[in-house]
Structures are given as C-alpha cells and as structure tokens.
Amino acid sequence: xxxxxxxxxxxxxxxxxxxxxxxxxxxxxxxxxxxxxxxxxxxxxxxxxxxxxxxxxxxxxxxxxxxxxxxxxxxxxxxxxxxxxxxxxxxxxxxxxxxxxxxxxxxxxxxxxxxxxxxxxxxxx
Amino acid sequence: xxxxxxxxxxxxxxxxxxxxxxxxxxxxxxxxxxxxxxxxxxxxxxxxxxxxxxxxxxxxxxxxxxxxxxxxxxxxxxxxxxxxxxxxxxxxxxxxxxxxxxxxxxxxxxxxxxxxxxxxxxxxxxxxxxxxxxxxxxxxxxxxxxxxxxxxxxxxxxxxxxxxxxxxxxxxxxxxxxxxxxxxxxxxxxxxxxxxxxxxxxxxxxxxxxxxxxxxxxxxxxxxxxxxxxxxxxxxxxxxxxxxxxxxxxxxxxxxxxxxxxxxxxxxxxxxxxxxxxxxxxxxxxxxxxxxxxxxxxxxxxxxxxxxxxxxxxxxxxxxxxxxxxxxxxxxxxxxxxxxxxxxxxxxxxxxxxxxxxxx
Numbered sequence: 001x002x003x004x005x006x007x008x009x010x011x012x013x014x015x016x017x018x019x020x021x022x023x024x025x026x027x028x029x030x031x032x033x034x035x036x037x038x039x040x041x042x043x044x045x046x047x048x049x050x051x052x053x054x055x056x057x058x059x060x061x062x063x064x065x066x067x068x069x070x071x072x073x074x075x076x077x078x079x080x081x082x083x084x085x086x087x088x089x090x091x092x093x094x095x096x097x098x099x100x101x102x103x104x105x106x107x108x109x110x111x112x113x114x115x116x117x118x119x120x121x122x123x124x125x
Numbered sequence: 126x127x128x129x130x131x132x133x134x135x136x137x138x139x140x141x142x143x144x145x146x147x148x149x150x151x152x153x154x155x156x157x158x159x160x161x162x163x164x165x166x167x168x169x170x171x172x173x174x175x176x177x178x179x180x181x182x183x184x185x186x187x188x189x190x191x192x193x194x195x196x197x198x199x200x201x202x203x204x205x206x207x208x209x210x211x212x213x214x215x216x217x218x219x220x221x222x223x224x225x226x227x228x229x230x231x232x233x234x235x236x237x238x239x240x241x242x243x244x245x246x247x248x249x250x251x252x253x254x255x256x257x258x259x260x261x262x263x264x265x266x267x268x269x270x271x272x273x274x275x276x277x278x279x280x281x282x283x284x285x286x287x288x289x290x291x292x293x294x295x296x297x298x299x300x301x302x303x304x305x306x307x308x309x310x311x312x313x314x315x316x317x318x319x320x321x322x323x324x325x326x327x328x329x330x331x332x333x334x335x336x337x338x339x340x341x342x343x344x345x346x347x348x349x350x351x352x353x354x355x356x357x358x359x360x361x362x363x364x365x366x367x368x369x370x371x372x373x374x375x376x377x378x379x380x381x382x383x384x385x386x387x388x389x390x391x392x393x394x395x396x397x398x399x400x401x402x403x404x405x406x407x408x409x410x411x412x413x414x415x416x417x418x419x420x421x422x423x424x425x426x427x428x429x430x431x432x433x434x435x436x437x438x439x440x441x442x443x444x445x446x447x448x449x450x451x452x453x454x455x456x457x458x459x460x461x462x463x464x465x466x467x468x469x470x471x472x473x474x475x476x477x478x479x480x481x482x483x484x485x
Contacts, residue, residue, distance in 0.1 A: 034142070037348060038159045040436040041415050041443075059464070061415040063158050063436045064348055066464075092157075 001121070002030040004096060008111060009120035010072045012054075015096065018111055023078060024103045028060060028069060031124050033095040036062040039088040044080035044101055051077060051103070053110070058100060060091070069100065073110040078102040130175035131270050131327040135334055139344055147241030149176040151347050158348035162438040165316050165353055166481045169276035170345040171337055176240035179269045179324060180247070183233045184261030191226065191234060193390050194253055196372060198382035202228035206302035208313055211380055212372045213246065214392025218399060219368040220375070222246050223360065225313065227302055235309070235324075237271070239362050253391070270330035272323045274342055275353070277481060279320030280312075286340035287333065294321065308333075315350065317357025317479045355444065356437050358407060358475025364418050365405065365432040365446055371396060374448060375432075376405025376475070403429070406453065407475040408445040408461065409485060412468035416445035421462040422470070426450035431461065439478045440485070446475065 003009070008016040013032035017025040033039065041061040051057050051071040058069035080101045084090055090098040105111065115123060127150040136143065141152035152173065154161060164170040182191065191199045197211035207228045213221045222242040227235040238246045250263055274283050284291035293305035294312070299319075302311035309324040325333060338344065351361070358376075360366055366375035373381065373396055381396065382388075408431065410416050416434030427450040434445030445461075453459070455474045460467040473485040 037142075037154055038157055041413065043414075061436070063352060063438070064153070066415065066417065 001124070002096070003117045003121055005117045007096070008072075008114035008116060009123075010070065010114060011120075011123045012070045014069060014072050016072050016111065016114055017099075022105070022108055024073070024075070024105055024111065025099045026072060026101055026103060027099045028091065028095055029120070030095045033091050036060065036064065036067060038063045039091045042085050042088050042091075042100065044085060045077045047077055047079050049077045051075060071103065072114055073103065073105045074107070075103040075105040078104050128176070130173055131330045132173045132175060132334055135331055136173065136344075141344070141346060146347055147176065147239070149240055151176060152344070153348045154346035155344050158346065158352070159438045161343060161345035161349035162352050164343040165276045165318055165345060165349065166439055166478070167277070168343070169274060169278040169282045169320070169341065170343045170349065171275070171334070172273045172345050172347070172350050173270075173334070174273050174322070175270040175327070175330065177271055178238050178240065178243040178246075179266035179271070180236040180238065180250070181233070181264040181266060182236060182261055183264070184259070185232055186259035187234055187261040188231050190254065190257060190259040190261050192388055193257065194250065195224070195226070196381045196390055196392060196396075198385060198388060199226055199228065199234070200385065200388075201382075202226070204301070205229055206297075206304075206311075208300045208302060208311060212366070212377060213249070214372070214390070214396075215368055216391060216395065218371040218392040218395030220362070220366040220370060220372055221249055221368060223362050223366070223377075227311065241363060268327055269324050270327045272325070272330065272334060272337070273314055273320065274323065274337060275314045275316040275318045275320035277319060279318065279342070282340045282342050283321050283323070283337065286336040286342070315357075315359055316353035317359070317476060318353070318481070352435050352438055355433055355435055355446065356439055356476065356478035358446065358477060360405075360446070361433055370448075371399060371402075373399075373401040374403040374405070376446070401451070403448045404451055404453065405432070405446060405475075406449050406455065407473040407477055407485065408434075408447050408459065408470040409440070409473055409477075410443040410445075410461065410468060410470045414463050414468050415443045416461060416463070416470070420445075422447050422449060423460045423462070423467065424449055424453045424457065426452040429453070437477060440483055444477050445470075
C-alpha cells in the first residue's frame with residue numbers, strides 16, 4: 001500500500017499535504033481508492049464554504065458505492081479540483097496526484113492532530 | 126467464517142479483491158471492474174458462480190411437484206437440456222427466490238438457485254415435498270462448481286479451452302444445455318451477452334479456469350457481473366424483488382404462466398387477487414450523479430422507488446431499475462431524490478444494452 005511519509009492522514013482515509021503557504025491540499029488515500037474500485041463521480045465543495053472538522057463535505061462514487069469525504073480540519077474551502085471532477089478515474093490512477101480540494105485551516109495547529117503515515121498504516125491494519 | 130468456492134485460491138493468486146457476498150468470500154474485481162465489464166461486452170470474460178447452488182430433483186412426481194412449486198410451467202420443457210427461468214413464490218405471491226430449471230427428463234430436473242437464499246430454498250422445497258407427499262427426492266450438489274463464460278467470443282474461446290466441447294455444444298440455442306463428459310454446458314447467462322454457463326465437478330474447476338484463462342477469457346468479479354446484468358435489465362434477487370414483492374410488480378410477469386387454468390402453484394391465488402400494482406422500468410439519469418437502490422422517484426402518477434442502480438460502463442451514464450406507478454411510460458421525465466437533491470431522469474424500457482449494443 002502506498003502511504004507517502006510526507007503527508008498527514010485521517011482515519012476516514014483522507015490525505016493532507018501542508019503547503020508552504022500553510023494551506024492544505026486534500027485527497028483520498030491509495031488504500032481508499034483501491035477499496036472503492038473504479039471512481040465514476042465526484043461531488044466537491046464550492047470555494048468560499050466554511051467547513052467544520054469531520055463535516056461531510058464531498059462525495060465520491062465508485063461503480064460500487066457512494067462514500068462521504070470529510071473535512072480533516074475546520075477552515076474555508078479555497079478551491080475544488082476541476083480536473084478531478086472532469087476525470088474521476090484519475091483518483092484510481094494516482095490518488096496522491098488527484099487532489100480533491102484545498103482548505104485554509106482556521107487554526108494551523110489543527111494539522112498536528114492528524115495521523116502520520118505510520119499512524120494511518122496502523123489504523124488500516 | 127465465510128465459505129470459499131473451489132476457485133478461492135485461484136482468485137487470491139490472481140490478485141482479486143475478495144469481499145463477503147452472501148456468506149461467501151468472492152472476487153469483486155481483479156483490478157478494474159470497468160475493464161472487466163468491457164471485456165464481456167467486447168470479447169470474453171468469466172465469473173466464478175460456484176457460490177450458487179445446484180440441486181437435483183428426481184422421482185416419478187418431479188414434474189408435477191415443480192408445476193406446483195414455481196410460477197413458470199415446466200410442462201413446456203420437453204427437450205433434454207432445455208432451461209426455464211422462474212420465480213418460486215410464497216403464499217402471499219412474494220418471491221422466495223428466482224431460479225433456473227433444466228429439464229433432463231420427466232423424472233429428473235437440475236435447479237440452480239441463488240447463494241444467499243440457498244438454505245431457505247432447500248428448506249422450503251423439502252417442506253413442500255413433505256406437505257405434498259410427492260415421490261421425488263432433492264439432492265444438494267455442493268460437489269459441483271459453476272463457471273459462467275460470457276461475451277461475443279465466449280463460445281469460441283470455451284471451445285479452444287476444452288477440447289471436444291465444440292461438437293457437443295455448437296448446436297445449442299439460447300436456453301439449451303448439453304452434457305459433455307462430466308461438464309454440463311448451458312447456453313445461458315446473466316450479462317446480456319452470448320456465452321455458456323459450465324457446471325462441472327469441483328475437482329476440475331481449477332484446471333478448467335486455467336485453460337479458459339490461457340484461451341484469452343478474462344477473469345471477472347461480481348462487480349462487473351452486477352453492472353452487466355443491470356445494463357441487460359435482468360432482476361437481482363434481494364434488490365429488484367424479494368419475499369414482499371410479487372413478480373408481476375417486478376417486471377417478471379413474463380415468467381408467470383397462467384395458461385393452464387387447471388395448474389395451481391404456490392402464490393397463484395395471491396397474484397390473481399392482487400393483479401399488477403406497479404411496473405418495473407428503467408431510468409437514465411440526465412443530471413450528474415449516480416443512481417442507487419432505494420432512492421425515491423417522483424413521477425406525474427405518484428412516487429416510485431429505484432430497486433437497483435449504478436454507473437453503466439457501456440452508456441457512460443448512471444442507470445437504474447425502478448418500480449414505478451402504473452401509467453408511467455418510457456420517455457417520461459421524472460425526478461430522483463439523491464441525498465436530498467431532486468435530479469432529472471428519463472424513463473426507458475429495459476434492457477439498456479444487449480449483445481454489445483446500447484438500446485436506449
């Protein structure tokens with residue numbers, strides 16, 4: 001299973017990359033895309049929306065099932081990835097390249113509460 | 126503890142993603158469900174369906190017993206190997222299971238039932254045998270494996286894989302079967318494509334699967350099987366009908382045979398009394414999203430509900446089967462509630478796809 005060490009994770013299978021300017025780029029993990037199977041539809045949050053930690057803010061649908069995607073931390077949505085919306089299968093091709101949305105965190109320190117790669121691997125057993 | 130088919134180790138070795146299905150550890154895909162789906166529509170794919178149960182009913186009263194047990198009439202089967210699709214009903218007219226019956230002789234039938242309902246089916250049949258006193262015995266054939274080979278090239282690749290099979294099965298028409306050594310070859314399936322369903326001794330399943338793979342038949346998981354059958358407009362037990370749904374309301378009126386008015390069968394009185402109260406039709410989603418089962422459908426004639434829904438890899442749109450009020454017709458515009466939003470859909474008459482071609 002591909003779990004890059006430079007990312008942070010949630011137990012609900014989101015990955016989080018902290019950018020140089022402090023904003024967060026978020027997607028779903030390789031483990032999650034494999035469990036979902038072929039991704040065929042995404043519903044992503046609009047820029048400007050305020051989100052709470054662990055709020056269901058996006059939906060990913062594979063051929064098999066629909067799953068919610070949660071905000072890893074509280075903050076404001078900066079952007080959704082139009083390229084991923086146009087080509088949902090890109091999530092299967094490379095889950096870490098196909099980011100879904102960017103968040104400006106309400107509190108930068110909240111990221112410290114997320115799992116690291118080792119913690120995520122332990123969480124998915 | 127999940128049950129495993131004789132092909133379990135073969136699936137795991139091939140990298141299949143295994144999931145629990147009706148108490149069985151089954152491959153859902155071997156990588157991409159969509160690629161497996163296309164392989165069946167365009168070439169040839171195969172499915173391990175050994176979790177389904179084969180039953181042999183034998184005895185002087187086998188025919189009379191089946192005529193009373195299921196809603197379709199086995200009396201129309203006269204050629205050895207001829208298959209019939211039927212529903213087995215409860216007294217309320219609900220569907221206990223849908224099944225295939227093969228006529229072997231007037232005193233011998235092979236029945237194939239769903240995995241998830243197998244135990245209750247056998248119990249019900251045994252109860253009916255005892256209640257009717259029919260001179261017939263039911264044998265459970267867990268010693269058999271089943272492989273469905275489906276697609277436009279399924280037959281020719283099966284013949285390449287199993288030397289001698291062509292002579293035994295080339296003349297089979299749809300819904301006919303023949304015996305070749307210890308392999309029962311039926312020209313049936315659940316994908317809307319041509320092909321065979323092979324029933325064979327469990328001990329031969331691994332070598333046969335390997336020979337089919339070598340002949341270019343792509344292993345496919347139950348995920349693709351579901352999208353293929355949905356495109357083909359074929360009902361799935363537990364989704365599109367169950368013990369609370371009559372076959373007349375589930376689009377399966379064609380499997381209920383009322384012709385012989387002297388024939389009684391379990392559930393007949395309820396079907397006659399209730400008539401048809403709903404109709405099963407297809408939906409194509411016109412807005413963006415994915416239809417799933419149990420979504421509310423709003424029509425000019427009232428509310429209905431989806432019974433199966435998914436993404437159609439052939440149409441590249443989301444499709445569903447739905448039970449809708451009488452009076453709704455193909456071409457109607459309806460709305461479907463998906464997570465609280467009402468999205469636009471169009472009513473169509475299934476099937477959506479047959480023999481590789483979009484029909485809607």
